[in-house]
Amino acid sequence: xxxxxxxxxxxxxxxxxxxxxxxxxxxxxxxxxxxxxxxxxxxxxxxxxxxxxxxxxxxxxxxxxxxx
Numbered sequence: 001x002x003x004x005x006x007x008x009x010x011x012x013x014x015x016x017x018x019x020x021x022x023x024x025x026x027x028x029x030x031x032x033x034x035x036x037x038x039x040x041x042x043x044x045x046x047x048x049x050x051x052x053x054x055x056x057x058x059x060x061x062x063x064x065x066x067x068x
Contacts, residue, residue: 007046007048007053008057008060009031009033009044009046009057009060009061009064010060010064012037012042012044012046013033013035013036013037013042013044013064014035014036014037014038014065015035015036015064015065015066015067016033016034016035016061016064016065016066016067017033017034017035017066017067017068018066018068019033020032020033020034020058020061021033022054022058027049028047028048028049028050029047029048029049029050029051029053029054030045030046030047030048031044031045031046031048031054031057031058031061032044032045033061035064035067036067
């Protein structure tokens with residue numbers, strides 16, 4: 001059974017917090033961001049292989065509803 005590739009923050013969160021963390025690895029980047037999904041606190045960790053895909057995630061985070 002294949003697992004679904006998570007490539008959008010909205011796949012994991014409905015609203016996001018005001019900050020996020022980016023980790024750099026040898027083979028890509030990980031964006032970690034907190035927020036809410038179905039009225040519960042959640043953290044999302046999404047790995048991407050390129051800086052271009054990381055920028056897409058950051059843009060998505062900046063356009064989502066904030067949980068504040």
